[in-house]
Amino acid sequence: MIELEVDSIRVSLLSPRRLVVLKELGTDRYLPIWIGTAEADAITIKLQNMPVSRPLTHDLIKSIIEELGANVSHILISDLVDNAEGGGTFLARIVLNLGQGSTEVDSRPSDAIALAVRVGAPIFVEETVMDRASIKPSPSVEAPSADVGEPHSEEDLSVFRDFMEGLEES
Structure with missing residues (x-):
């Protein structure tokens, strides 16, 4: 397992x-x-420690x-399942300590992350998922990084670079 932290939330200008x-x-x-x-x-x-008047779902x-x-x-981002549209769906588990043992609860990664930031729980990902889906920024926008997971083509990387440039950090 690899430990992660929330780096940012990005907003697409197109959707x-x-x-x-x-x-x-x-x-x-x-x-x-x-x-x-x-x-x-x-x-x-x-x-951002923004006050809310009533508990949100993850606070509840x-x-x-x-x-x-x-x-x-x-929490553990446990798998990346391919879907028919050609993309993938991430799966996650929330691991709870129950005093006498533990249990795992199936979750969407987004809900698990929202809960983890509220309770200060670490966020982990399986190495196989990280190898498949992670990115490593290149020192230069023009030079692709080939040492993350399986090699990616220049076309794949340029599409991702274009995509990332179209996002704004919230």
Whole structure:
């Protein structure tokens, strides 16, 4: 398992979608994951310590877990499943300590991350997922990085560079 931290939330200028960018601790490898607007807002609100008048969904989940005497050990981005549209879907698990043991709960990565930032739990990713989906910025925009996962073609990298340039950090 590889530990990550939330690097940024990016906003697409062309669609309402958001991108959470996770960074591997101690390196310059990044894991970008598309997430919904509500989940992006929930993560941003907590990271920026913005006050809310009533608990948000992830605050409620945190309270329920705590009231039941459990705590979040960590979250794990456990898999990347290919889908028919040619993209992939990330899968995650929330690992709870229950006193006498632990249990894992299936989750969308966005919800797991929103919960993790609320409880201060570490965020992990399986090495195979990081190898498949991470990016490593090139020292130069023109030079592709080939030491992340499987080699990528210049065409793949230029599409990603174009995409990243079309995003704004929120």
